[in-house]
Amino acid sequence: MKTPDPHDFLAVDRDLTEEERAIRDTVRAYGAAELLPYVADWFEAGTIPDPRAIAKGLGALGVLGMHLDGYDCAGTNAVSYGLACRELEAIDSGLRSFVSVQGSLAMTAIHRYGSEEQRQEWLPRMAAGDAIGCFGLTEPDSGSDPGSMRTRARRDGSDWVLDGTKMWITNGSVADIAVVWAATEDGIRGFLVPRGAPGYSTNVIHKKLSLRASITSELVLEGVRLPAEAMLPGAEGLKAPLSCLSEARYGIVWGAAGAARACYESALDYARDRVQFGRPIAAFQLTQRKLADMLVDVNHAMLTALQIGRLKDDGLAHHSHISFGKLANVRAAQRVAALARGMHGANGITLEYPVMRHMVNLESVATYEGTEDVHALSLGLALTGTPAFR
Structure with a gap:
């Protein structure tokens, strides 16, 4: 065998x-x-x-x-x-x-x-790829609780007028079209805001220590006037943007497994090549134990992603399954990245190897699309039937 x-x-x-x-x-x-x-x-x-x-x-x-x-x-x-x-x-x-x-x-x-x-x-x-989009839901004071958003859309004749600020928006400053969520008298609705609309501006967020190979922006809406047909007609209430977030979280379940795999493979190659005390560090018991721990986390993450994917393809994936996957796989990837960084020694803090880059990126991945605590509470609700968010 x-x-x-x-x-x-x-x-x-x-x-x-x-x-x-x-x-x-x-x-x-x-x-x-x-x-x-x-x-x-x-x-x-x-x-x-x-x-x-x-x-x-x-x-x-x-x-x-x-x-x-x-x-x-x-x-x-x-x-x-x-x-x-x-x-x-x-x-x-x-x-x-x-x-x-x-x-x-x-x-x-x-x-x-x-x-x-x-x-x-x-x-x-x-x-x-001829047009780039972004998704404006998160605000400076409204992250895990998007229902508390302050961005407002009011009717003015047949038009809509939007005022507010969105924060931590990937692709925001280069997007040709922004899907912006705003509170109206009839609840939360989605709007398509084109690049260059009067009153609409973006600011790139600098000095990030994580997710640096990405453009992150603030969206500012100051009296942005949109025609009636700019509203997404099928989106009513907070359920609409949350359903989109569930789709994105599903990608994170798989993505975190990829980040974990990259860190593990880099550590395995490094351990085989790095010689100390006359032999590769892969020959030492402590190194092999760390590699074994990484191996378990990587394969658990792969299995979790594939199982949730099969459930999704069969129409059986509940949003709590996605929460399970994000919670478990991001946590596993963070463990793998930390072990791998240490195994690389001083080399592990350089960009010559991918581990430190993945390690700090995962800090953002752990935060966006629902923090670990939020997903834990989502699982708690699924288990007990009792919401603990408020």
């Missing part, structure tokens, strides 16, 4: 279909050739120098809104989308975030809640 593959110890990928393997391999090869050689420099610079080129490349690859049907979207299953997220986050969380915001947040909101005219106008261009 063959010794298990260190890179897929439990043969998780054995359960993938031929099409799923092809998508995995295509995204992995693209990432290795077109993204990985540059991502450390982007991280050090604190930006993506040419986000439109990135969008065009990812659009040509077919991963933008790939899980959506029609409108030039690929229409893949949930597992295939998850595999793409895994391979992209194995390179950098910022790249998976780019795809998540474009496809799981902005495009999903338009696809699910938009009018046919809105879908026809935006989705094909966004799928191709």
